[in-house]
Amino acid sequence: MSRDVMSYDVLIVGAGPAGLAAALRLKQCAQKTGQEISVCVLEKGAQVGAHILSGAVIDPASLNELIPDWSVLGAxxxxxxxxxxxxxxxxxxxWRIPVALxxxxxxxxxxxxxxxxxFCQWLGSQAEAAGVEIYAGYAAQEILYGEQGEVAGVITGDxxxxxxxxxxxxxxxxxEIHARYTLIAEGARGSLTRDLEQRFQLRKNSSPQKYGLGIKEVWRVAAEKHRPxxxxxxxGxxxxxxxGGGSFIYHYGDGLVxxxxxxxxxxxxxxxxxxDEFQRFKTHPAIRPLLEGGKRLSYGAxxxxxxxxxxxxxxxxxxxALIGCSAGMVNVPRIKGIHNAMKSGMLAAEAVMSALAANRGHDCLSEYPTALRNSKVWxxxxxVRNVKPMLSRFGTVIGTLFGGVEMWLAAAGVRLPWTLRHQQADHECTRPASEMPKIDYPNPDGKISFDKLGSVALSNITHDRDQPCHLHLLDKTESVSISIEKFDAPEQRYCPAGVYELVVTDEKRHLQINAQNCxxxxxxxxxxALQNIVWKPPEGGSGPVYSAM
Incomplete structure (x- = not known):
């Protein structure tokens, strides 16, 4: 197939905080040294910020370094x-825990x-003003390799x-987008990251990655309840x-929560x-009054x-290199990772500039992990490196107590000499349905709690129905049958968007994939549980278009 070809010095996949910080830092370094470099950022969302979702409470440490006058520039x-x-x-x-404890x-x-x-829309505008080319609506579908097996760019989806x-x-x-260096900033569980980890065996010396699912709504609440x-x-x-898990509630802006x-x-x-756990949480007597009389504006996960x-x-x-949450920069107990993601992008950019200045070609950016290890990110x-393993091993109550003790010791300058490793990947933790109690979730009331499809409608999804399904089943028969019979098709419950549906026809159960809901x-x-589902980006520009998430 004949494809158009574009060439850049540096390609960045993903216009999140890490990717945009890297792009802007590249241009800043180039201006400082008098180098001319071309930088391209690919974003699979229809616009910068369309697929971005976080709490978000931002520690401005990295932003202060990247753009000291951010307030004047309208951040x-x-x-x-x-x-x-x-x-x-x-x-x-x-029970309220005193902050002093x-x-x-x-x-x-x-x-x-x-x-x-x-914030990413604003950061993107700063990068474009510095000369970065940002292309939204283009999904990086496949890694492009050079003659020596090095990463030489990407191919965008048809x-x-x-x-x-x-x-x-x-x-x-x-x-085909060719580049001397490619920075992967896809966020959590990116498809290119997964491919690179397998090809270059990037995970051979690390613990399994661990994940959480964050589900968020934006509400406008009554003025007398708003506490900016x-x-x-x-x-609990x-x-x-x-x-493991927990909630966040942040008051900001004009009556927004x-x-x-x-x-x-x-x-x-x-x-x-x-x-459904989230919907149930909102009905708690300590939470429900805040939302009563308010209006739900947005939903995402x-x-x-x-x-x-x-x-x-x-x-x-x-x-x-991998930057941001393609590598994993979240501080779990702080519930923060944006500042770390940005700093990782900035350090990777500086390593790239050194390599370009030395005309080193497509080698490994060894300065980047060294700089990261010597940084505030590390x-x-x-x-907090042992907090998540403690939660996984000992449960929320004991794990939180142990983690709290270690964090207090760290605050006093005492670092324990051991690092606990994660014992299992998340999918390996799922037990057969017959061994676990069923959970009876109440019906949503339509005022505080809602159903999935009504929630997904607030995500402003745009998927062309007549496009290939981007959710690939490696085995469409036996593995699907095992998931249904052994685990009672958990896909229909862990998916927060109603993509997976168990359909009964002629007394047989089969899994239906509603990819347009993704x-x-x-x-x-x-x-x-069987690692049978592989997520790949759909056609560029597809998916949610989050509003102020």
């Missing part, structure tokens, strides 16, 4: 954190509440193929102690539905990398 960071609250929920009651690193003083989508894979009347082949700058977190009900729920995907019970330092793969490969994540959270790729 959408206008709601500073004014108060922290931490709750432990029982089924009916709530929390490890200092969990404080949010100096941070800002915002929409990460809006446009206009029909559901059966044939060329439709509007067909246009994907483009309030950051509230909780753990409705999750059992053996299931971000409310969300994170479920760690190493839970065992296949009957559990993270979406996204996987979160939670493995920490011990789950980092090798970060470099011939011709490029120190930030090293202090909001690109990638939970199915992570949590499928």
């Amino acid at each position: 959408p960071l206008t709601t500073p954190v004014s108060k922290d609250e931490f709750l432990v929920l029982g089924e009916r009651g709530a 929390l490890p200092p690193l969990m404080a949010n003083h100096g941070a800002y509440i915002t929409s990460l989508g809006e 446009m206009g193929r029909t559901a059966n894979g044939e060329e439709g009347p509007q067909f246009a082949p994907g483009i 700058g309030l950051v509230q977190h909780s753990l 009900w409705p999750l059992a102690s053996d299931t 971000s409310i969300g729920f994170v479920v760690h995907l190493d839970y065992a019970n296949p009957h559990l539905s993270p979406f 996204r996987a979160i990398t939670e493995g920490g330092l011990q789950s980092w793969p090798e970060l470099v490969f011939p011709g490029g 120190r930030d994540l090293h202090a 909001i690109h959270c990638k939970t199915c790729d992570i949590k499928d």
Whole structure:
């Protein structure tokens, strides 16, 4: 097939905080040294920010370094954190933990509440003003390799193929984008990252990556209930102690509240539905009054990398590097990773500039992991490296206590000499349905709690129905049958968008994939017990178009 070819010095896949920070840093370095370099950023969403979802409370440390005058330039960071609250929920009651008892690193003083989508739109405008070329609506579908096996760029997905894979009347082949260096900034569980990890064996020395599923809604609440700058977190009900997770509630902007729920995907019970746990959480007596009389504006979900330092793969490969949450930059107890993702992109950019200045070609950017290890990112994540393993091994209550002790020791300058490894990948934690209790979720009331399809409608999904299914089953028969019979088709519950549906015909059960509902959270790729589902990007521009998420 004949394809158009475009060539750049540096290609960045993903216009999230890591990718955009890397792009801008490249141009800043080039201007400082007098070099001329071309930088391209590919974004699979219809626009920058369309697929971006986070709480989000931003630590501005990396932004201060990247753009010191960000406030003058109109960055959408206008709601500073004014108060922290931490709750432990029982089924009916709530207990507030005094802030003085929390490890200092969990404080949010100096941070800002915002929409990460809006922040990335602004950051993208800064990058474009510096000369970066950003192409939204183009999904990087395949890695392009050079003669020596090095990464030499990507091929974007074809446009206009029909559901059966044939060329439709509007067909246009994907483009080959060549680059001397390629930075992968896809976020959690990216398809290119997965391919690179397998080809270059990037995970041979690391623990399995761990993930959470974050589900979020944006509400406009009554003025008398709005407390700008309030950051509230909780753990406990409705999750059992053996299931990790918790909530966030952030007050910001003009009467806006971000409310969300994170479920760690190493839970065992296949009957559990993270979406329904979130809806149930909102009905708690300590939470429901805030939302009563308010209006739900947006809905979305996204996987979160939670493995920490011990789950980092090798970060470099011939011709490029993994940055941001393609590697895993989230500090789990802080519930923050944006500043770390940005810093990783900036350090990778500086390594690329050194390589280009020395005309080294497509070699490994060895300066990048070295710089990262000597940075605040490493120190930030090293202090909490054992928290997630403790939660997985000991449950929420004991794991939180042990993790809290270690974080207090870190605050006092005492670092324990061991690092706990993760014992299992999330999909390996799922138990057969017959061994686990069923969960009876209440029907939504349509005021505080809602159903999946009504929620997905708020994600502004745009999927052309007549395009190939981007959710690939490696085995369409036996593995699907095992999932249904042994695990009671957990796909229909762990997916927060109603993509997977168990349909009964002639007394037989089969799995139906409603790919047009997909909001690109990638939970199915992570949590499928048999690893039979592979998520690939659909046609460029498809998926959610999040509003202020």
